[in-house]
Amino acid sequence: MSDEQLVGIVLVSHSAAVAASVAELAKGLAGGGPVVPVAPAGGTEGGGLGTSSELIAAAAASVDRGAGVAVLTDLGSAVLTVKALLAEGDELPEPTRLVDAPFVEGAVAAVVTASTGADLAAVEAAATEAYTYRKV
């Protein structure tokens, strides 16, 4: 499996620390196999809590290997900013999808699935499926 065929993952959180830590966790749990391009886009450009469309667009460009990009977000402005960027049309690599998934569990599922060389639809399905895992 060549690196060119891997789906890229972008993790958008209001907090830079949360985005970076979840990226580290997901990559760590993905184990061996090809290294999936994962980029955190957390907080504002000024280092505060919030969402930066510039950081999101840069992160998406950095993980694009031509197989598509899956974007996972936490809440509120992170979701709305990604949707607004997608509506813009030319801000994110083609194809990019906002994946409806729980942030931590979805990130792990997405990265593990992408590491098998799965396509964007399979990565999205695996991340979304993380919603169905009940803890009690």
Added chain:
Amino acid sequence: MLDAEFFRRWMTATAASVDREAERLTALDSPIGDADHGSNLHRGFTAVVAALEKEPPGTPGGVLTLAGRQLISTVGGASGPLYGTLLRRTGKALGDAGEVSAEQLAEALRAGVDAVMTLGGAAPGDKTMIDALVPAVDALGESFTAARTAAEEGAVATTPLQARKGRASYLGERSIGHQDPGATSAALLIAGLTEAAGE
């Protein structure tokens, strides 16, 4: 007819009122939000004015799409993509026309408000900016002044509502009794329109 200069005046007037009212918006956002609405919008509209001065677009649609883009990229909170989508979609609906009628503006603004409702999933009564924007668009057919009054009344009318969208919705009944900061800033945007019209 309304030209690009009218739309630049609209954005400049809104930026000036956001500057004047930033502290009040943040104060409204502190009991039910994260206390940054005034500073976020101030940053956004400052960027809008700077971008319009640097490269003044020649059409109404061009002014609004540029303004919307600036808001999406600089605000940092949910109001960025929401206001950005409102202006961008309104601008796109106006197309490349060099001048538009008040009726065309009203129609385009309705398309913009519809896009915001789709993006945020909010409906009238959810205690959001929609509660000021929908009555304003409805009244715009009458006059700019009527739209301003309708938006201000819509914002005040959010006070007894319970929030169903955004961070405030987590507070449940504790969101009751506070005027919604988003509806309040939406009323400033509509007031800016009235000011641009010289009414």
